[in-house]
Amino acid sequence: MGELSSAFSAVPTHKPVKKQIQFVEDKQEFSRFPTKAGRRSLSRSISQSSTDSYSSAASYTDSSDDESSPRDKTQVNSKGSSDFCVKNIKQAEFGRREIEIAEQDMSALISLRKRAQSEKPLAGAKIVGCTHITAQTAVLIETLVALGAECRWTACNIYSTQNEVAAALSETGVAVFAWKGESEDDFWWCIDRCVNNEGWQPNMILDDGGDLTHWMYKKYPNVFKKIRGIVEESVTGVHRLYQLSKAGKLCVPAMNVNDSVTKQKFDNLYCCRESILDGLKRTTDVMFGGKQMVVCGYGEVGKGCCAALKALGAVVSITEIDPICALQACMDGFRVVKLNEVIRQVDVIITCTGNKNVVTRDQLDRMKNGSIVCNMGHSNTEIDVASLRTPELTWERVRSQVDHVIWPDGKRVILLAEGRLLNLSCSTVPTFVLSITATTQALALIELYNAPEGRYKQDVYLLPKKMGENIYCRYITLTCSFEHWSELIYFSVCFKFQL
């Protein structure tokens, strides 16, 4: 194994790798607030995830002809309010339909909304949120409102906002500051508008990536101290919270939603099982049946991809350096190979290792004409895309997220999403999966907001698995009689699924 294993041994198979955090303690950086005038990037402290590309079903419905910035426009919703900033408030009706579609597959959340709204467990809660703004998040936000909360919301990613949904939320009175295609300056401006609202002081944070938390911690330390609780969903954000906690600077209880069992299983195995097919189909229309595919890495993501592709008739081989995972691949009926041995025959390569340079330039050189390369693993480092940006190779963008890289002899290799995550870039996350996460977030907010003084210290918590005196359990028992918190989700699953 020699070189290979020393290079890879740190992270032998796919696990949720800690993203490299650009958490810079540079006071200078935040010395002046963003202004409409100066729209240059203020901060390198923006989380990496906030600039990942991201597709959503409705994103292509955007008419992008209107090139003026939302910050330059004055818009008013039908109730006369202009406390929001979205692309076009007139798209509200279309966004409402997207939300209605999403509600169909979010039964746990709707069930919570219906059963607990007379009690208003979030009455008095003033929640600032920073998440992807999509139809599914809208269902969460409107549930929080139904349970009594006031909400102001902004986007955690500069590309991911569904403008119509942002309009629909703004129309109903939620103060949303977000649009698709923000600049980094816009990004921080939106966050600031969300937090800094005269006569309104937030007491809860719902964050995805930690940028909102970071901004408040840095810019509004006095407000931050009075927050009753933070609910954080992402790996990055959770990591930042643990760093703060370790440094003794976390002055607020926080709930880590990222590491709940359901989220882990769904984000990897079940979700990827579907999104690998969806992502490949939407970008390339490739037929799966009979194709020679290599999946690099047989962790949860790889297992999901392989199961789906095998079932659809692809001939799937695996590369894997962890012996246990390799044995599992063997026992599941896949050939375990070295990439170099099969590189000349393969039709599609999918990376899921969480490592760097799993597919090298040398290997790309040897791939055959028309072969497809994409990444389902971590970040954008698995395929050595940088090595393809050399003069002798021609890049042709043939569709959104699809490049033909052309060798001097005419050979084309089809590169998807420039090596970034295929599932984020080229497919949608099923609503049902997002429902599970959103329900967990709602329960975490209820728990932190209602917990008696002193139950949660200035630390990072997991949602307690066992019921008991925990507040949020009341709201589970409103809906079902099961013992563990995850049974709520199970319950609603059964409610929907079972004959």
Added chain:
Amino acid sequence: MGELSSAFSAVPTHKPVKKQIQFVEDKQEFSRFPTKAGRRSLSRSISQSSTDSYSSAASYTDSSDDESSPRDKTQVNSKGSSDFCVKNIKQAEFGRREIEIAEQDMSALISLRKRAQSEKPLAGAKIVGCTHITAQTAVLIETLVALGAECRWTACNIYSTQNEVAAALSETGVAVFAWKGESEDDFWWCIDRCVNNEGWQPNMILDDGGDLTHWMYKKYPNVFKKIRGIVEESVTGVHRLYQLSKAGKLCVPAMNVNDSVTKQKFDNLYCCRESILDGLKRTTDVMFGGKQMVVCGYGEVGKGCCAALKALGAVVSITEIDPICALQACMDGFRVVKLNEVIRQVDVIITCTGNKNVVTRDQLDRMKNGSIVCNMGHSNTEIDVASLRTPELTWERVRSQVDHVIWPDGKRVILLAEGRLLNLSCSTVPTFVLSITATTQALALIELYNAPEGRYKQDVYLLPKKMGENIYCRYITLTCSFEHWSELIYFSVCFKFQL
């Protein structure tokens, strides 16, 4: 079984049902040619399939702002020719890329092109074609040109043309008359422009649906008589040919490509296995895992759908009235149910029977909120959509091809493609499948064009399975040494797939 079986007994399971043909022998109908001025529909004789809705990967890239009719514009390609009529010749470059993508997965055709182009087996052939105009057909057309043919082409469907591809073909000199969104008058005008070209008289026909054949038979009987052969791909078109032949009016040998083994297997089992997933995902983003699905009909289409959905974690049940198919469903591990027994629990219903009113209004009334109904079977008759067009129900178009039908109590049922074929309307057909059909079409053209006088009478033929003295076999043997014609396809499959 009573009523049910008597209603259904004629066609117990899914088989390619003969479409009801509107072949009207009304001379009046063609009494005057379409003109630019009068664009009303001239003909009820248009084939049903020519107005089916049809989606293609690139269709949404159309900027539809240009509302002027192509017939009113004068366009010139870079070679100075204006013998074509497409939406916008400037889209040629984009279309070229779509063609290049398609070439990657059409190895049989490319292999035939490369190996036979020095012989030019189609030298002298003047082919008029009437097919869907997509990137894949473009690869076929350019192959025919490479083998020596002159081609003029038009669309067999008023919606299915990829405008960019039509532009790319026109740019290279193929006379294409087609655009997305033709009126019926446009449709016949394009066909006529294709056929009726001064100083150029076609001697071969490649048709899909029979409209071109019909037009020539009716309008240009003298030209029609001199045609050396017709190659027809569709059920409808083949049926029309057999009718003509039966009536003693077919004066030209014709080749039935529709009923070749490979086409049947691929059009049903393998294609539907992939397009059911693709079609559901693109329209609804639904998660398959854990969903209660009912597939009506366990013929080849149903088998394909069920295999895919089961593999992705759906809980699939079957309705089936043919006992052998029902036994197969049992033995394949599916519950065989009556639709009425499970209608209240089901999340998704997929019809694949080839029958009428398989899902009735009464059943739609009992479906639960958020359930999805779609059709993979035949035409648009399986779901009783007409019964949903009543005043008490509200229809909301939430996306292209997606309607929410809303009951007075707020219940929504999600209807896809208004009950038309999901796979045609909402997913793409894999290029590889189209390659198999296109290769067969090319071989059939070669065979008919080169056959010695008298080998083929004025009748409808299947491509002879056994090699021998048949002309087209020479072109197979150029590429491989196998015995049967389908081995060419096999060969190219292996050439591409095998390690």
Added chain:
Amino acid sequence: MGELSSAFSAVPTHKPVKKQIQFVEDKQEFSRFPTKAGRRSLSRSISQSSTDSYSSAASYTDSSDDESSPRDKTQVNSKGSSDFCVKNIKQAEFGRREIEIAEQDMSALISLRKRAQSEKPLAGAKIVGCTHITAQTAVLIETLVALGAECRWTACNIYSTQNEVAAALSETGVAVFAWKGESEDDFWWCIDRCVNNEGWQPNMILDDGGDLTHWMYKKYPNVFKKIRGIVEESVTGVHRLYQLSKAGKLCVPAMNVNDSVTKQKFDNLYCCRESILDGLKRTTDVMFGGKQMVVCGYGEVGKGCCAALKALGAVVSITEIDPICALQACMDGFRVVKLNEVIRQVDVIITCTGNKNVVTRDQLDRMKNGSIVCNMGHSNTEIDVASLRTPELTWERVRSQVDHVIWPDGKRVILLAEGRLLNLSCSTVPTFVLSITATTQALALIELYNAPEGRYKQDVYLLPKKMGENIYCRYITLTCSFEHWSELIYFSVCFKFQL
């Protein structure tokens, strides 16, 4: 392909190949009856299938210490009758239990028995039967008796009799003449004792292989002429009947049960899917997960084997010369290979082609130590077993049906059932499958016995698919209201399976 394809082209993939029939028109052969004294083989006219090895669940329970021939013993059942000849009447109780086990999975037959026994549609029928004598056949025989028939029975195979079952039948009064391990002389003696019974003349024949029919035709032509009908189950027997019919010598109507749809599907696809696993496990205890397996031939049998092995985690490759089947294998996700390319790596080879010498001595020479070779295809010709019977190779019988063939260098190849059919030799056929065949046989007997004079001529018939005036349909409608005869089976399947 050259040589290969010319050798194989006659029968490119697995289809029920006509067995080579040893139907000798040698009058001499039957010139004298078998006697107790002279037990040498009288006849080369014995059907090949009658000497195939055959395992059954209970066969190893035989105490083989009693070496005396049943023909030399006098046995009496508890009712005082000695009109039977079985191994040991005392085993009746054990046999009864085997029959009771079998009844649990033969619901169609039991249902027919229960519902029709008051009508006695076989009253007056005197049936001679010649089939495998197993618990499942016993359920058939006892059903015939319940419906009014008198039965005398003998074995169609010298190895396949379950002695305990034969005893149990004899105990209840059925005249059975059969035991495990008959000589060929015994075989014909038993048939003769079955037919030639003073004061009892058969009027119906139920045959499996055609030996009984042949014997009666040759030896008792006058009795034969008066037979009302023959029901034949095997390929061989049906072939013999068609020969007779062609030669104008068939003076009795016959029903071909072999070619019914249900039988074909079950005998190949569904049955083999289970018996390949069972046969390999019982003989070798091999783990399937991760094993490199090659299945030669992707017809119905191959498809069944591959589906099962793939599902259990084997890495399965296919060899196939028919391009359509090869394409199917590709589309189902299997690598299509040439045996020579992979022979050195493979752990298990399974032949399912119906051809000769699919695995040659040369290939066996190159297999690795510990690899397994077996046959699921036709007869015993697929593996060139003869080529292994050379002095330099040592054979070691390590278990029943398992030989280690040892090369001079110590390499062992594990050969199962000496290349005969694995599923017949080393696994059991599921009772449910046999139930479907047995129900069909019973219905065919009812139909022929009750049909009005003249409906069936002296020819070979398939059981009519459509109901109507046919007699047997009455007995279907007794049990269900379906239209087609196969619905009875479907009905009982549903009755048993459906929630």
Added chain:
Amino acid sequence: MGELSSAFSAVPTHKPVKKQIQFVEDKQEFSRFPTKAGRRSLSRSISQSSTDSYSSAASYTDSSDDESSPRDKTQVNSKGSSDFCVKNIKQAEFGRREIEIAEQDMSALISLRKRAQSEKPLAGAKIVGCTHITAQTAVLIETLVALGAECRWTACNIYSTQNEVAAALSETGVAVFAWKGESEDDFWWCIDRCVNNEGWQPNMILDDGGDLTHWMYKKYPNVFKKIRGIVEESVTGVHRLYQLSKAGKLCVPAMNVNDSVTKQKFDNLYCCRESILDGLKRTTDVMFGGKQMVVCGYGEVGKGCCAALKALGAVVSITEIDPICALQACMDGFRVVKLNEVIRQVDVIITCTGNKNVVTRDQLDRMKNGSIVCNMGHSNTEIDVASLRTPELTWERVRSQVDHVIWPDGKRVILLAEGRLLNLSCSTVPTFVLSITATTQALALIELYNAPEGRYKQDVYLLPKKMGENIYCRYITLTCSFEHWSELIYFSVCFKFQL
């Protein structure tokens, strides 16, 4: 859920439950040694597992006519030694063949044997072993001998010994004391003869269940203290060791082989996936296709069973009280049901929960005629078998391990292995799986025997995962260059599997 969940909440899904240990500190009990004369049971301290029923492939080959006790016979092997006690030394040749079969699928162990035997890392080791005595253990024992050890061996279970294998080992000079069907007195006598051998004092223990360790600890404390290390494989034995260690009485380092990753995965998921099919088939010959099956519990065992049965065409439903496992079942496409809802329709129930009374008498009363009940979970408590031993029910033993329980109305329920573990009782464990465990055992022995003074204290260890200065790693590196110890196994897997 009420009652149900309170009853089950302790162990919600299948996990290796700690067996209830009968570890009695009763000095009285061992006050006198077993003698040939007095064969009554001496000890209630025998481990439960030692009396579980156990089947093996070769067990039915036993001629059980020889009823005399091996302890009463004097036997001599061909080398003149009589230092052993087995059923019949003459069966050695047959046993040798079984060992040779086993060697074919134990490549890791054979590879270790071949590469390390010149070094003799176990030279001087005197190992007493107490394991199942099967062909696979024989390969382990002979490997230990090849590496330099002297071995004396006895059985850890009174039923599981393959007499022929015991004979084969004795023939080659290993002192084996074991036969199938020992009494409890025999059991302890054999252990004692193994340990107590004049002029030979053991310095290593390989145990499976802890009985040998217990005996030595109690009876030969002085010998026990000088042992260099104990390698223990079973849950029970490991539990006993931890108890000793906790009590401060463990004076020897011990290695826990039971909890290695590979063993866990194989013992549950992969093994059960195969043995559920094998166990059902060998006992009942049931057809899987189309059967309604309920699997109780969706832990690793349940997942394995379900995957196999679904693939073979069974219609599988799940009962599960843990919501995460239930969600997994949903996402894998199984219906999650309550047993009571489906009990009347089900054909087969398989328990895999690790709990008690998962199937109650009340439910058994409602099962349909011919249904099958069996247990793959823990011990024999999952099915309430005791409740079936009442006067109104008749039990009929129809085959080995198969009982028909007959209700007064004639209904029969088929109970397998009297509710004990189906996989142990009615199927065989694949050799490949045993090879992985045996290789781990061999490496653990090498490690403990060669470790420098003081590296291992008087405690229970897991085999260190990381290489480094550990002794055993040398022997891995003899065979491959991988870094982790499990790579040896991976290596040999690849060596065998990979193309």
